[in-house]
Amino acid sequence: MKVIPIATAATVFSSSCNDESGEVPKLDLPLTRRSLLGGSGVLIGTLVAGSPLALLAPSTVWAVELKTLSKTEGATLLQMGRVLFPHKKLPDAVYALLAKDLDADAAKSADSAKMMRDGIASLNKAAGGDFLKAKPAQRAAAVKSLEGQPFFAAVRGKAITSLYDNDMAYKVFGYPGSAWEKGGYITRGFQDLKWLPSPTLEASPKPYFG
Numbered sequence: 117m118k119v120i121p122i123a124t125a126a127t128v129f130s131s132s133c134n135d136e137s138g139e140v141p142k143l144d145l146p147l148t149r150r151s152l153l154g155g156s157g158v159l160i161g162t163l164v165a166g167s168p169l170a171l172l173a174p175s176t177v178w179a180v181e182l183k184t185l186s187k188t189e190g191a192t193l194l195q196m197g198r199v200l201f202p203h204k205k206l207p208d209a210v211y212a213l214l215a216k217d218l219d220a221d222a223a224k225s226a227d228s229a230k231m232m233r234d235g236i237a238s239l240n241k242a243a244g245g246d247f248l249k250a251k252p253a254q255r256a257a258a259v260k261s262l263e264g265q266p267f268f269a270a271v272r273g274k275a276i277t278s279l280y281d282n283d284m285a286y287k288v289f290g291y292p293g294s295a296w297e298k299g300g301y302i303t304r305g306f307q308d309l310k311w312l313p314s315p316t317l318e319a320s321p322k323p324y325f326g
Contacts, residue, residue, distance in 0.1 A: 157187035159194065159215060161208045169207060169284055180212040184222040184229055190215040192236050192247050197275050199259045205288050206279070214278040218271065235267025 159180040163170040170176050182190045190212075197214040222229040236247075242258035243250035250258065262268040279285060286293050290311070295301045302323045 157182040157185060157190055159187060159190050159212050161212070163207055163209060167207065169209065169287060178209040178212070180216045182216065182219040185215070185219045185232065188248070189233065189236050190219060192239060193218050193232075193271065195248060195255065196239065196259055196271055197279065199255050200272055201275055201279055203279075203288075206285060207288075210279060210282070210284050210288070213282060213284075214271075214275050217274050217278045221270070221274070231267055231270065235262065235265070235271070238262060238265075238267070 159182065161178055163176045163178060165176060180190070185193070193215040194208060194211045197211045218232060222232045239247045239258055239262060242261045243254050247255060247258060259268070283293065285291075
């Protein structure tokens with residue numbers, strides 16, 4: 117069974133794409149058992165068969181290694197991210213990037229690690245003892261109760277980049293990414309989101325080349 121370290125996979129998506137055909141080759145990124153056991157905790161999950169990400173990956177299994185936080189702490193941050201920015205289309209693999217990035221911050225200083233752990237403890241307490249076992253309404257209320265605290269701000273701020281500034285989310289939402297390196301949108305077209313209506317010719321005239 118191949119396991120994809122998804123933080124690495126997100127980087128490879130953009131660099132491996134064939135711009136002319138739009139084809140993205142399947143990834144070959146096995147994660148060994150030895151490396152899985154190297155960190156403080158590991159988040160593991162699966163991609164839904166037939167989903168956009170599963171079609172790009174050599175395996176439906178993904179893994180994120182945590183250096184400082186435990187698996188339970190990472191899973192709690194993952195689910196907190198879902199409460200803050202709920203997207204049914206985004207798999208847990210993308211939300212796991214939030215846990216990984218927050219874990220990286222926690223590894224930088226004892227103060228950051230303490231803030232994360234204290235915040236998670238407060239989240240559990242607000243949810244009645246265990247945030248992961250709480251019902252959706254309880255989770256939402258627990259997260260809201262921490263609004264205004266440094267922990268809440270740190271998780272929300274990190275989520276904006278962790279969830280949306282990666283190629284896996286781009287694939288799910290249908291965003292082709294930056295066009296600057298490909299000559300811009302003037303000859304490639306910019307209206308390639310299938311769920312939006314095409315603009316009128318007046319609103320989007322044909323390019324003028326002189």
